[in-house]
Amino acid sequence: MTTARPRTRIQQKNTSAIMEAALDVFSQYGFRGATLDQIAQAAGLSKPNLLYYFPSKEAIHVELLSGLMDTWLDPLRDLDADGDPVTELLAYVTRKLEMSRDLPRESRLFANDILQGAPTIHDGLSQELKPLVDEKAKVIQGWIEAGKIAPVDPYHLMFSIWSLTQHYADFDVQVRTVLGPDVTDPHKGAQEYLTQLFTKLLKP
Known part of the structure; x- marks a missing residue:
């Protein structure tokens, strides 16, 4: 059995550059519209080097x-079953909104794959996302x-949180x-609105 050699510093640097460039290209053009030439150019590498x-x-x-x-x-x-329900759910809304602000390219990459029928992440949706959502x-x-929050459909509550963030x-x-x-920052107003919205929705 052979052990893979650790990547050199330049290999790590180039791999990171490719990932960063690909994130830009895929999130902008989608998988079908993106090309290896675009990714290589954005990464500052030749196409043979990328390959x-x-x-x-x-x-x-x-x-x-x-x-x-x-x-x-x-x-x-991170949603804690032993925590205060409204606090836990509002914290989840906040985390999702922060991700929307801080990781917009990643969000669009994920959305693009879903819109194409999830050809890349279908297994992840069925094997990772669904069991976690069920839990x-x-x-x-x-x-x-237990009467701690208003009666709502748990699945559609999560769908609403995802779509609104x-x-x-x-x-x-x-x-x-x-x-x-x-x-200049729509997320501040969004945070205030979504906190108000879900607080009213969840109040028992």
Whole structure:
């Protein structure tokens, strides 16, 4: 059995450059519209050099989305069944909105794959996302049955949180156009609105 050699510093640097460039290109053009030439140019590498690290566009895309799945699920994993229900759910809303602000390219990358039928992350959705959502839906249902929050459908509650937070990343241009140039950070207003909205919705 052979052990893979650790990457050299230059290999690590080039791999990081490729990942960063691919994130830009894929989030802007989608998988189908992106090309290896675009990624190589954005990474400051030749195409043959890029292919030394990744054999195909598909391999780069899979690498990006595989790493993204854990990032996307971490806030939901942090939902504490023993915590105060409203506090826990509002913290989840806040984390998702912060991700929308801080990781807009990642959000669009994820959304693009979903819109194409999830060809890259379908296994992650079924094997990682669904079991976690089922687990947290039971937690929310338990809070409802204990009278700690208002009766809501746990799954549609999570869908609402996802759509109302990720909108600010996936439709950033639309949001900023509608709000106008005086609003430099739409997330502050979004945080206040969503806190008010979900507090009223969840209040028993």
